[in-house]
Amino acid sequence: MSVRASTPILAAFSVPGVIVLALFFIVPVCSVLVGALSDGGSAFSRLIADPVFWNGLKGTIVLGTVAPLFSLFIGFSVALTLARLAPGLRTAALIAISLPLTFSGLIVAYGFILLLGRSGFVTLLLATIGLDPAVTGAFIFSPLGLGLAYSYYLVPRVVLIVLPAITNFDRNQLVAARSLGAGGLRALIDVMLPQIMPSLVAAFCLTSAVAVGAYGTALALVGTQVNILPLVLYSKISETGTDLPAASAASLVLVAICAAVVAIGEAVGSRRTRR
Amino acid sequence: MQVIAIAYLVFLAAPVLLLLLGSFGETWSNTLLPAGFTGRWYEEVASDPSFRRAFFTSLQIVGVTCVLNMLIGFPLAYAIQAGARGGVRFAARLVTLMPVAVPELVLAFGFILVFSSDALPWLGSFWLLAAGHLVLTLPYTVTALVADMEQLRLDEYEHAAATLGASFAARLSDVTLPLLRTSLISSMLTVAALSIGEFQLSNLVAGFLSRTYPVVLLQAFYGATGFACAATVVLLILAALASITSSTTAQIGAFEQKKPQ
Amino acid sequence: MTLRYDAVSYTYPGTSIGVFDVSLEIGRGELLAIIGASGSGKSTLLKLLAGFVKPANGRILIDGKDVGELLPEKRKLGVVFQNYALFPHMRLWENVGYALKVRGIGKAERRALAVEMLARVGMGARADDLPGMLSGGQQQRVALARALVFEPRGLLLDEPLSALDAGLRVEMRDEILRVQRSAGIATLLVTHDQEEALSIGDKVAVMHEGRLVQIGTPRDLYETPVNAYVAAFVGQSNLWPGKVTGTGRIDTEIGALACDTKGKSNGEAVIAFVRPERVQPTSPSAVAEPGHFSGTIEADRYLGPIRRIDLAVPGGRIRLETHLRGPVTSVEIPPDAIRLLPVS
Known part of the structure; x- marks a missing residue:
């Protein structure tokens, strides 16, 4: 079809990538999913009977909602501020903000232990005004604390998705709305928010999927003590003599949640790009 | 809004600063900040045999991942951008979404199931780990390159070169690759940053002798604070270097095309 | 070549x-x-x-x-x-x-x-x-x-x-x-x-x-x-739908016009086409003749060498271009300025 390269050349170009993705992605993932169904669904009934699974699912749903919402709020505010900066300064700030994206979850975990752990900087600082370190220091090891640690690398994702929508937004519309008598906040809500909503939804879905699927930071922070689905699955996988079909079934649930959230984000996000 | 942004920057910097402080502190337990100044934690990390081995394994994995990304990712991205329409394009889009839709943990589990079989007994090998890093970073490379190709309006330049008589091979070497040079460098550096910090797959897939730096690092968290900080800072600096070089390369590339040499 | x-x-x-x-x-x-x-x-x-x-x-x-x-x-x-x-x-x-x-x-x-x-x-x-x-x-x-x-x-x-x-x-x-x-x-x-x-x-x-x-x-x-389509796409034009009412006569939305009707049969629907510079301002005439119209200026655009005027007349509008600087109320459309185009 394309005059840029003949079809055989393009096909040859894509072969190595397709083979790699098939062998090292499609096959492993499918074998997990097939494993979940291998014993006629009894793996699912064992999983459903397991209270650890339900606790994990609950924790994951809380984490997968709270962490993205918090990140969305912070990320949106940061993006609004960045959009007002001069382009050079904005680029520099963006480079700094996107650094955590490539940081290992372990760096974040240990950084937060130093910051908010039982003898962390902030914990001890708060102890000087009389807050019990045993209580404040336990926060980071709770699902909500985990959410805060996750936001360290979720916020940059929000900023990167939302910032283009905000900078593309014609600010004169806000001026126009205010000249028609709308207050500053009202103009923001009535005029700007509806136009950048698809980006916000897309950002929420992406960060939610990341928060649901990740386990590195959580493992480094609390071992397998916090009840979230990935850690339940991790302990199933890493223990010997474990119930592999049940682990596959738990994987299937995890993939289903992530894929559904990503699909919603993609459906809304494609409207964003097509406009 | 600005207050939140400034608070966020503090939030961003605080863990990094504490890690740096901790890595140079003589002792740090139950105090606000560490006491004393020393470089001995870095010496200890550098002389620890398992950290040394993991460090060099990581560098090898990063190198192999980057090279394979270039060799496999660029042709794939080109084929998608130049040729894919309709259904193929949609499938390509799905592929780039896979790493988010399928958590690394599940992929690692799949690796354990498939590659511990008698037919494919590759679990624990260096090359399987490299393949794992490759599939995790390949979608990133393809997405970034396709976006850059669109943004550069590569098709227009290639059409122009074609009307001037350039064959496909000539267009590729004279127009496509030179125009994409900074994109390629920048995305390879990001791949390096991602690969060096990768923990979630490596932790389950690496063999004892092919453990990467982050996998070994986790053990350090249960030891002395200073050692853990120093070991973490090493990883942080490597990732930050790769990431910052990547962003600045992209910026310089965008700038260079507008100015004389 | x-x-x-x-x-x-x-x-x-x-x-x-x-x-x-x-x-x-x-x-x-x-x-x-x-x-x-x-x-x-x-x-x-x-x-x-x-x-x-x-x-x-x-x-x-x-x-x-x-x-x-x-x-x-x-x-x-x-x-x-x-x-x-x-x-x-x-x-x-x-x-x-x-x-x-x-x-x-x-x-x-x-x-x-x-x-x-x-x-x-x-x-x-x-x-x-x-x-x-x-x-x-x-x-x-x-x-x-x-x-x-x-x-x-x-x-x-x-x-x-x-x-x-x-x-x-x-x-x-x-x-x-x-x-x-x-x-x-x-x-x-x-x-x-x-x-x-x-x-x-x-x-x-x-x-x-x-x-x-x-x-x-x-x-x-x-x-x-x-x-x-071509008439409207290329340059400025007047286009009035109408019908041939006899040899050399057509009836349009703005009134009767005299023009060459060769090749058109009586009663055939046509579109009368006139370039604005072919419309000529005249002094008001008492007799209602085909091709003579009076009206009021609806729009008057000063374009330097010429003015482009839209004249509202009963039933429609006539666009003309003229060097004249004074008021314009009546115009004449000469028969040779009119071309009949097919209704698409």
Whole structure:
């Protein structure tokens, strides 16, 4: 079809990538999913009977909602501020903000232990005004604390998705709305928010999927003590003599949640790009 | 809004600063900040045999991942951008979404199931780990390159070169690759940053002798604070270097095309 | 050195847009301008000739040879792209010399030929600059040099002036014509700007919804458009639907008109077409004669040498252009100013 390269050349170009993705992605993932169904669904009934699974699912749903919402709020505010900066300064700030994206979850975990752990900087600082370190220091090891640690690398994702929508937004519309008598906040809500909503939804879905699927930071922070689905699955996988079909079934649930959230984000996000 | 942004920057910097402080502190337990100044934690990390081995394994994995990304990712991205329409394009889009839709943990589990079989007994090998890093970073490379190709309006330049008589091979070497040079460098550096910090797959897939730096690092968290900080800072600096070089390369590339040499 | 479309059709996959059964020819040294609204198929014609898309039906011939299966790189056609597509990583002489490079010409000779070509478009002193340093007009000149340096069999210009400021556009229009004339090359110019097309085209083709509606000299198009679409697209016009009521008489929405009705039968529906400059202000006449109208000025635009006036008359509006400075209330439409167009 394309005059840029003949079809055989393009096909040859894509072969190595397709083979790699098939062998090292499609096959492993499918074998997990097939494993979940291998014993006629009894793996699912064992999983459903397991209270650890339900606790994990609950924790994951809380984490997968709270962490993205918090990140969305912070990320949106940061993006609004960045959009007002001069382009050079904005680029520099963006480079700094996107650094955590490539940081290992372990760096974040240990950084937060130093910051908010039982003898962390902030914990001890708060102890000087009389807050019990045993209580404040336990926060980071709770699902909500985990959410805060996750936001360290979720916020940059929000900023990167939302910032283009905000900078593309014609600010004169806000001026126009205010000249028609709308207050500053009202103009923001009535005029700007509806136009950048698809980006916000897309950002929420992406960060939610990341928060649901990740386990590195959580493992480094609390071992397998916090009840979230990935850690339940991790302990199933890493223990010997474990119930592999049940682990596959738990994987299937995890993939289903992530894929559904990503699909919603993609459906809304494609409207964003097509406009 | 600005207050939140400034608070966020503090939030961003605080863990990094504490890690740096901790890595140079003589002792740090139950105090606000560490006491004393020393470089001995870095010496200890550098002389620890398992950290040394993991460090060099990581560098090898990063190198192999980057090279394979270039060799496999660029042709794939080109084929998608130049040729894919309709259904193929949609499938390509799905592929780039896979790493988010399928958590690394599940992929690692799949690796354990498939590659511990008698037919494919590759679990624990260096090359399987490299393949794992490759599939995790390949979608990133393809997405970034396709976006850059669109943004550069590569098709227009290639059409122009074609009307001037350039064959496909000539267009590729004279127009496509030179125009994409900074994109390629920048995305390879990001791949390096991602690969060096990768923990979630490596932790389950690496063999004892092919453990990467982050996998070994986790053990350090249960030891002395200073050692853990120093070991973490090493990883942080490597990732930050790769990431910052990547962003600045992209910026310089965008700038260079507008100015004389 | 001729370029020819022979009953060419092409439809974009999955749509009903494209070009349908187009035949036209561009002779040696001739400049054919193709105009049309966006989506009319004019750019598709250029892509077909350049080889970026292949015709579904019909033949495309260069110097009498069918080039349908030939890849773009084998067609030897110089193309100037809308955004110029100068290679940003190559110096100007390397850009211009690229066609020579892929033909295996050595560096020294290549550079000499490229610099000479650059000089012909007034850019000889900038041979070692990069394209990013140039203004739009300068990039245009370099793009033209690059498209001509390898002595192509035809020159294809895709909206070459659309990215330029209005003032520069007129200057570059003359420049393109000068270079094209000196190269004596068959040229296809695609544009949406009818003024541009009329001013530099030896012939002008009007495309509408994928079909070639009319091809002719600029004068043909302006004075004898084949239908109301062409009349409205090219220049200003009055178009009044009406009906033939007898030999030399028609009845329209603004009233009766006297004109030549040769070839039309009594009662046939027609569209009366009059260019605004052919409408003449007169002094008010008491008698209601065909072709004489009185009304009030609805809009009066001062355009320097002329005024363009919309005169509201019972039943409709008459647009006229006049040098007169005073009030205008009555006009005359002379019979020879009226052409009858078919109702589409």
